[in-house]
Amino acid sequence: MRRYRHGLVLGKFYPPHAGHHHLVSTAADRCDLLTVLVCAATVESVPLADRVAWLREVHQDPAIRVVGTVDDIPMDVRDPAIWDAHMAVFRAAVPEPVDAVFTSESYGAELGRRFGADAVCVDPARSLFPVSGTAVRADPAAHWDFLRPPVRAALTRRIVVLGAESTGTTTLARDLADHYRARGGVWGRTRWVPEYGREYSERKLARLRRERPGAGWSDVAFGSEEFPVIARRQAERETEAARLSSPVLFCDTDAFATTVWHERYLGTPSPAVQEIADRTRRQCLWLLTDHTDVPFEDDGLRDGEELRPWMTGRFAAELARTGRRTVRVTGPRDRRLATAVAAVDELLGEGWDFAAPLVVPGGHAPTTVPDLTERR
Template sequence: MSARFGHGMVVGKFYPPHAGHHHLIRAAAAACAEVTVVVAPARVESIPLELRLDWLRAEHADTPWVGFAGRYDDTRVDLADPAVWEAHCAVFRDAVGHRRVDAVFSSEGYGDELARRFDAVHVPVDPDRSAVPVSGSAVRADPVAHWDRLSPPVRAWFARRVVVVGAESTGTTTMAAALAGHYRARGGSWAGTRWVPEYGRELTERKLGALRAVDPAATVFDVVWDRADFVEVARAQSAAEDAAAGQGSPLLFCDTDARATAVWEERYLGGSSEQVRALARRPDLYLLTSDAGVPFHDDGLRDGEHLRSWMTGRFREVLADSGVPVVELTGPHQARLDTAVAACARLLGGGWALADPLG
C-alpha cells in the first residue's frame, strides 16, 4: 500500500512525550513515506531536549522513516501575532531543511494555520483527545494519574527513588520489600511497585561459594574484598536501579546505593576510593535503619555485629552531607514502616517541580 503523502511533519514540545504523542506520530508514519518530528521546547523547560529526543527515538525505532529533529524555540506563543507565527515557523523550517512538507499532522487547533504556512495539507489526529485522553500539561500536573500513558524511559525519569541504608541486620532488605508490598497493595498505577535487592550481598554469596568449592569449611570471614569489588558493586547497583525504574510505579525502593557502598568500602578497606565516591547519585529520599534495639541475626553472610553502631553513625554523617532528605527509622518494624510510608507521602506531596512552558 503506497503512502498518501511524501513528507509529513509533526511539531511539538513533547514535555514529556506521552501516549497521545506516540499515537500522533504513528498516524503520520502510517500515511507518509517520510516523517520529520520537530521537537521544539523552550530553554526554560525542565526536561532536556536531548533526553526527549532519546525517548522518542527509542519508542519509534520500528519506523525508521520517522526522523526526529530537535531545535530550541524560545518565542512566546501568540496565535494572533503574525510575527510570532513566523518566528516559530522559522524554527520548524530549519529543522526540516530544504525538504517540502506535504502534510502537517496535529492534534491542536493551530494545525490548519501551521499547514497553510507550509503550503501543506492538515491532517487532524484525535483533536478531541477521545482516542488517547491525555495531554502534556495533565502529565506535568499529575504524573501518577497518567502513569499508564508514559513509556518506560519516561517513567524512569519521573519515578521517585527511595534508598534504604543501614548497618548489617538492621532490616534494610525487609523494609525495602515491605514498602514495595505496601504500595503494590494500592493497585492501579502502584500495582507494579518494585524494590531493588542489594548487589553486594549477591557478590558476597558468589565469593563465599567460590571459596567453599575449594574449602568446604570456609566462612564469610575468609572472604577478601578489594577496590575493584566495590566499584563493581556501585556500578551494578546503579544499573539494577535504572533497569527497575522504568518498569514499576512512581516510587522505586532500593536496598542500598553507590553512596552507601562507599561506606561499606570504608568499613572493609579502611577508606573509600574516589572512584566509588564518584559513582554516588542523588535519590529523592534516604531511609536509615537504626541498629538500636534490633537483634543481630547471623545468616552466615554477616561479619560485623561489633561495628553496627559505628556504621549507623557513619551513615548519619555521610547522608547528612548528601543534600538528600534523610529519615531515620527506629522502634519495632511496624513503627518503622509507618514512619517510612509517612516520609514517602511527604515526598509525593511535593509533586514534580517542572517549569511551565512559555505562554
C-alpha cells in the first residue's frame, strides 16, 4: 500500500461525526503529514472555529494538521468555473504540494486531478459508519452514537431547574433525569448536574466550624469574589456532563441563576457573574420552581424562608428580561414533573436549529453531489 508525504482531507464537518473521523484516521495512517481542511460557509450555524477545535481535540496526532477556511461558493460539480473558484479557496488555505486526496465521494477523482495528486477512496459504501452530515443535522438524537464528546457537548439540549431555597430544584432535576433514562436507548445516558454552590457552601461552613465549633449557617459570610468562582465551576461541570450525556441534560441551577443568588446575599448584581452567564449560555429551557405549596425545610444551609417570594419574583423578572425560554412549575411533585416533561418534550420535538448549507446559483440544490465538502 503506497505511503504519501502529504495527504489532504477536506470537508464541511457540519458537524464532525464518526465517518469523518474514520476518513481522517485512515488517511493519517498512510501519510507523513495529513492536512484536514475545514470549509465552512458564513450562512451555516456552526462556527468554523468550533469545527476546527472539535477535530483538533479528537485527532491530536502531531502528524495531523487541522486548518479552517471560509468557502462561500455554492457547489455544482458539473460547472468547471465553480470548480476553479473552489480550488482557489482550497489552494489559498493549503498552499503546499499535495500528494494524495482522501475522500469517499464520487468527486474524489476530479479533486485529485485538480490537485495533481492521487485520489484515494475510503469506504465509499459507508458500510462502516452509515451516517452523513445531512442525517446528523436532521436528527442529532438518532445519530448520537456517531458523535464524539465535544460535538455532543455543543448539541446537548441543556435544561436548567432553578428557584428559591427549598422549592424542589434538586428533586425535579433528579426526577427528570430518571424519567428520560427510563426511555432507554440513547436516552439511558441522561444525566443531571448537581448545584456546585451547595457543595461550595458545605465546605465553607465546615471550615468555619473547624475554627468556631458550633457556628451555624447564619454565621457564614460570602464575598462578591466567590460568586464568579461558583458560576464558572457550575458551567464547567455542566459542559463536562454534556460531553457524556444523552441529547438532554438537566442542571440544578446554572451560572445565570448565580446572578440572582449574588443579589440575594450581597444586595447588588455582579457584572463578573453576569459575564460568565452570558459567555457560557448554551442552555435551551429554564424551569422555574415556584415557592408556593412547598414547605420550607431548613437543612442547615438555608435561612431565607421569608425571601422566597422575592427570589421567585427576581428569577421570573430576570428570565423574562434576558429572553430565556421559561416554564414555571407549580403544585405537588408529580404535577411538577408532568409539566416539566411536557415542556422538555416540546423542545426536543422542535429539533435542532441548523442553518441549511449553500445551494447552487438559482436557489436549487445540486442534482448530483450535494456539496463538494459534504463528507457522509
